[in-house]
Structures are given as structure tokens and as C-alpha cells.
Amino acid sequence: MKRDGLLKSIWQDMAPAYQPLNKRQPNKVYDVLIAGAGITGLTTALLLQTQGKKCILAEAHSIGFGTTGGTTAHLNTILDTTYPEIESAFGKDEAKLVADSAKEAIKLIKEIAAANNIDCDFEYKTGYLFAQNEKEEKQLKEIIEAGLRAGIEMEWTEGIPSPIPFTKACAIQQQAQFNIAVYLMGLAKAFEKAGGVILQDCLVDLPDKNNHLVSTSLGNIKAKDTVFATHTPPSVNILHFRCAPYRSYAAAITLNDENYPDGLVYDMEEPYHYFRTYTFNNKSYLIAGGFDHKTGHQENSTATVRQLEAYLKKYYDVKSIDFVWSSQYYIPTDGLPYIGKLPGWDRVYTGTGFNGNGMIFGTLSGKIISDMILKKENRYEGLYSPSRIKPLAGFVSFVEENVDVAKQFISKRFSYEQIDELVKLSNDEAKLVEYKGKRMALYKDDNGQLHALDPVCPHAGCIVVWNNAEKTWDCPCHGARYAIDGSLLNGPSIKGLSKVAIYES
Numbered sequence: 234m235k236r237d238g239l240l241k242s243i244w245q246d247m248a249p250a251y252q253p254l255n256k257r258q259p260n261k262v263y264d265v266l267i268a269g270a271g272i273t274g275l276t277t278a279l280l281l282q283t284q285g286k287k288c289i290l291a292e293a294h295s296i297g298f299g300t301t302g303g304t305t306a307h308l309n310t311i312l313d314t315t316y317p318e319i320e321s322a323f324g325k326d327e328a329k330l331v332a333d334s335a336k337e338a339i340k341l342i343k344e345i346a347a348a349n350n351i352d353c354d355f356e357y358k359t360g361y362l363f364a365q366n367e368k369e370e371k372q373l374k375e376i377i378e379a380g381l382r383a384g385i386e387m388e389w390t391e392g393i394p395s396p397i398p399f400t401k402a403c404a405i406q407q408q409a410q411f412n413i414a415v416y417l418m419g420l421a422k423a424f425e426k427a428g429g430v431i432l433q434d435c436l437v438d439l440p441d442k443n444n445h446l447v448s449t450s451l452g453n454i455k456a457k458d459t460v461f462a463t464h465t466p467p468s469v470n471i472l473h474f475r476c477a478p479y480r481s482y483a484a485a486i487t488l489n490d491e492n493y494p495d496g497l498v499y500d501m502e503e504p505y506h507y508f509r510t511y512t513f514n515n516k517s518y519l520i521a522g523g524f525d526h527k528t529g530h531q532e533n534s535t536a537t538v539r540q541l542e543a544y545l546k547k548y549y550d551v552k553s554i555d556f557v558w559s560s561q562y563y564i565p566t567d568g569l570p571y572i573g574k575l576p577g578w579d580r581v582y583t584g585t586g587f588n589g590n591g592m593i594f595g596t597l598s599g600k601i602i603s604d605m606i607l608k609k610e611n612r613y614e615g616l617y618s619p620s621r622i623k624p625l626a627g628f629v630s631f632v633e634e635n636v637d638v639a640k641q642f643i644s645k646r647f648s649y650e651q652i653d654e655l656v657k658l659s660n661d662e663a664k665l666v667e668y669k670g671k672r673m674a675l676y677k678d679d680n681g682q683l684h685a686l687d688p689v690c691p692h693a694g695c696i697v698v699w700n701n702a703e704k705t706w707d708c709p710c711h712g713a714r715y716a717i718d719g720s721l722l723n724g725p726s727i728k729g730l731s732k733v734a735i736y737e738s
């Protein structure tokens with residue numbers, strides 16, 4: 234499994250090999266074109282194909298290339314947007330609906346795995362949320378009260394499966410975990426077995442509004458409905474201004490002792506740290522994550538990787554750090570994801586703004602969007618509709634503000650350095666520079682070779698920022714990401730960065 238950066242996730246190492254088999258039939262009109270082979274795209278594709286729709290799934294890179302390949306694969310009914318926050322922004326009934334939908338998503342994953350013989354180590358686990366000071370204790374009390382009102386089974390507990398000191402904690406029943414790599418490849422296999430077609434290395438653009446001719450990097454595809462399961466939809470859409478891209482860091486480590494948690498564990502810091510155990514071939518790993526920041530707002534991502542490692546060594550007896558990686562997610566302005574019709578379009582659908590709960594909301598997107606296309610009623614359709622109008626004040630309105638100020642932030646903080654000699658750059662160093670009147674994103678690789686790119690993001694004109702951990706150029710505005718050679722790694726852009734010719738005098 235390949236991914237959108239240099240660092241390797243634990244799932245990449247243990248993903249079963251899978252090569253799509255079915256071939257596209259030229260000139261065929263498909264019922265549904267699904268763009269993106271992460272959990273959202275493959276769940277949607279499988280649910281539609283097994284209910285009689287003729288589907289084609291087109292992935293810009295390869296299966297699991299996006300955030301699904303870089304997740305930590307906790308399955309939660311307690312979400313990043315807390316139940317007190319959901320109640321205050323949407324109401325008590327809606328909070329209950331959100332809880333129901335999260336439970337349904339976990340059940341659906343279990344059912345899909347069982348129905349398709351996907352041996353993905355799905356296991357129900359208890360979740361633990363712990364406070365470390367009085368302020369957090371107060372928040373925890375509110376979370377438990379609102380959680381119980383929403384129908385989540387949770388209660389105060391005396392102990393947690395973690396050596397990290399805490400003052401108060403709660404246990405949440407019926408959380409779960411699984412191996413996302415095995416599950417994802419299992420979805421792909423089941424989809425193809427049901428007659429679906431998967432195209433890899435196929436970048437999909439928005440369809441023609443009239444006849445649903447979709448232009449892709451492998452030629453046009455005609456489909457009656459199109460689903461952008463691309464984590465963020467392509468082109469410029471209102472949803473890009475309602476979601477802010479963040480990066481989160483994760484590690485899989487081996488311990489000298491047996492302190493692997495039996496359960497899913499979360500602290501309440503901002504951003505929070507999260508823990509689980511994963512056992513593969515009789516070997517256990519502690520998978521931990523945290524240290525999130527807005528995409529393109531961290532000058533030294535490698536330092537963040539080191540911070541995560543140091544944090545783990547502080548609390549655990551670490552034998553080896555086997556994998557460290559980072560990946561991207563999107564925080565929605567009002568706290569809930571956007572799932573359904575892409576605003577401004579008729580037969581085009583999307584799911585985005587999943588926060589750190591995309592295993593749940595990606596699966597739920599598959600269910601909601603497939604029900605919409607199949608003209609079946611779905612009781613969550615209105616709740617998660619991308620066209621909903623909700624009061625933004627109070628909740629994460631700062632996110633929206635941050636999206637708006639991203640341009641200013643970057644122009645102040647990452648200004649161009651005037652250089653008159655390219656040799657001034659060290660190996661493995663990147664900078665935004667102005668050289669001979671040309672502004673460029675310049676990287677000198679380990680062999681001393683220079684890679685010069687136009688730093689203007691083709692999506693909406695922001696300036697990219699170097700991510701030294703993943704060795705990518707990341708756009709701080711809506712999260713598009715580019716490789717050293719300018720090629721596109723992440724939407725919403727559908728073009729890469731242009732190369733700039735440089736001449737030493």
C-alpha cells in the first residue's frame with residue numbers, strides 16, 4: 234500500500250497485496266462513478282454494487298493512498314465533537330441521532346466484515362477518557378451527562394489501562410477497533426467480486442453539469458451519479474470554507490513490558506493523545522497519536538514527530554519505535570461532517586469534515602449516500618446534509634476564522650527569502666525563495682539536486698509550505714499537498730504545482 238508522504242504507517246507494512254482485476258468496459262454508461270478508494274469510497278461502492286447499481290470506482294493513486302492508510306482505526310461513539318458541543322449547536326434530539334448513527338456505523342463495519350469474510354480483527358473494546366486537572370474533570374462530567382442523554386453507555390471508573398497519571402476517568406462501552414488495511418482490501422475484493430470496477434491512477438474532475446460526462450486522467454467516464462469520496466471534494470466549493478485541514482501524528486511502538494492497553498484510551502488535552510493496542514502475528518504494538526496542528530502551520534514537522542516520540546518515552550518503557558507517520562483530517566466549522574449532495578450540484582455527492590472520526594463517518598457516508606442514490610429513506614440525511622444552515626458561533630468558529638486568515642498567516646510567517654546563489658541551500662533543505670526575480674518553492678534533495686516549483690497552489694492561490702517530516706509541499710488554506718516534483722498528492726486541487734526552470738549563472 235502506498236501513501237501520500239514519506240513516513241510509513243503500520244498499516245502499509247501489513248496491508249495484503251491487492252491488484253484490481255475487473256476491466257472497464259469502453260463506452261459503458263455506469264450508474265455510479267465513485268472517486269476515491271479510502272474507507273468512504275469503497276464502502277459506498279460496495280453498498281451500491283451489491284444493491285444492483287453498476288459502479289466504477291476511480292482512485293487518483295492506489296487503494297488506501299489517502300488518510301485511510303494513515304489512520305489509527307479506533308471506532309468510537311464518543312466523537313471529537315463532544316456531546317455537550319453537539320447538544321448546544323444542534324439540540325438534544327440531534328445529539329441522540331448522532332450517537333445512534335455512530336453506533337450504526339460500528340455495527341455496519343462488523344456486518345460488512347462478517348458478510349464478506351474480511352478477517353480484519355474487529356473487536357469491541359471499552360473506551361477510557363481521563364481528566365488530569367479540575368477544569369478537565371468538569372468537562373468530563375458534562376461529557377458523561379450529555380453522553381448518557383444521547384444514549385451512550387458510559388460511567389465513572391476508578392482505573393484506566395494506561396500508566397499516565399489521571400484524576401478522574403470514565404469508561405465507555407461498545408467502542409471498537411480493527412485492522413483498516415485488511416478491511417479496506419477486503420472491501421475492494423468484495424466490490425470487484427460483486428462486479429464493480431476499480432481504476433487506479435485515475436484522477437477524477439467534476440462532471441459536466443448536463444450529461445454527467447466525467448473527465449478523468451484516463452479519459453471520460455459516463456455515469457448517472459458521481460460520488461466524491463475524496464476526503465475533500467475537488468475544485469472550489471463552499472465546503473472548503475466550512476472545513477479546516479489538520480495534520481495528526483501517530484506511532485506504533487514495541488514496549489519492554491506488557492503495558493499495552495486493553496481498550497481505547499484518550500486524554501483531554503487540546504489536542505488530545507490517543508492510544509490502542511494492535512496485535513499482528515502474535516506481536517503487539519502500542520499505537521498512539523496526537524500533536525495535531527493545522528496543515529501548513531508548523532514550520533518543523535519533524536520536531537513534532539520527535540515530540541510524539543518523547544511523550545511516549547516519558548510514560549512508557551519503549552523498546553523500539555517501529556513506525557511513525559502523519560496524516561490529514563478536516564474539522565467542520567459546526568462540528569458535524571457534511572454528507573450528501575455536493576452544494577450546487579444535483580447528482581453529485583460527497584462526504585467530508587469527518588474530524589478524527591472518519592472510520593465512523595466514512596462508513597456512514599457510504600450508507601447515507603448509497604441510500605440517497607437508491608432513493609431509500611435515511612434518518613440521518615438531514616442531520617449531516619452539506620446544505621444545512623447552522624449557527625456557527627459558539628462551537629469551532631475559530632476554525633472558520635483560521636481558514637480565512639490562513640493566507641495572511643502564511644504571508645507573514647513564511648515570506649520569501651531573497652537568494653542570489655542556489656548553492657546556499659543545504660542538502661535536504663527547502664525554502665520559499667525569490668531568485669532572479671522568480672518566486673519558487675525550492676528543495677535540494679539528499680543528492681544535491683534542486684527541485685524548483687511555482688509555490689502558488691492551483692486550487693485557490695495560497696502559497697504552499699514545506700512539510701519536512703513527509704517531504705511534501707502542503708497548502709495551509711484547504712489542505713492540497715504536493716510531492717517534491719510538484720505532482721498532486723491530495724485534493725482539493727486537481728492539478729500539481731508547475732515546475733520552474735532554474736539556471737545557475
Ligand SMILES: Cc1cc2nc3c(=O)[nH]c(=O)nc-3n(C[C@H](O)[C@H](O)[C@H](O)COP(=O)(O)OP(=O)(O)OC[C@H]3O[C@@H](n4cnc5c(N)ncnc54)[C@H](O)[C@@H]3O)c2cc1C
Nearest residue numbers: 269271272273293299300301304305306307437590591592
Ligand atoms: C493520524 C490520524 C488518525 C486517525 N485516526 C482515526 C481513528 O482512530 N478513527 C477514526 O474514525 N478516524 C480516524 N481518523 C480519520 C480517518 O482516518 C479519516 O477521516 C478517513 O480515513 C477518511 O477516509 P476517506 O475515505 O474519506 O478519505 P481518504 O482515505 O483520504 O481517501 C480519499 C481517496 O481519494 C483519492 N482522491 C483524492 N482526490 C481524488 C480525485 N480527484 N480523483 C480520484 N481520487 C481522488 C485519494 O488519493 C484517496 O485515496 C484519523 C485521521 C488521522 C489523520
Ligand code: FES
Nearest residue numbers: 690692693708711
Ligand atoms: S488548497 Fe485551496 S488554495 Fe491551496
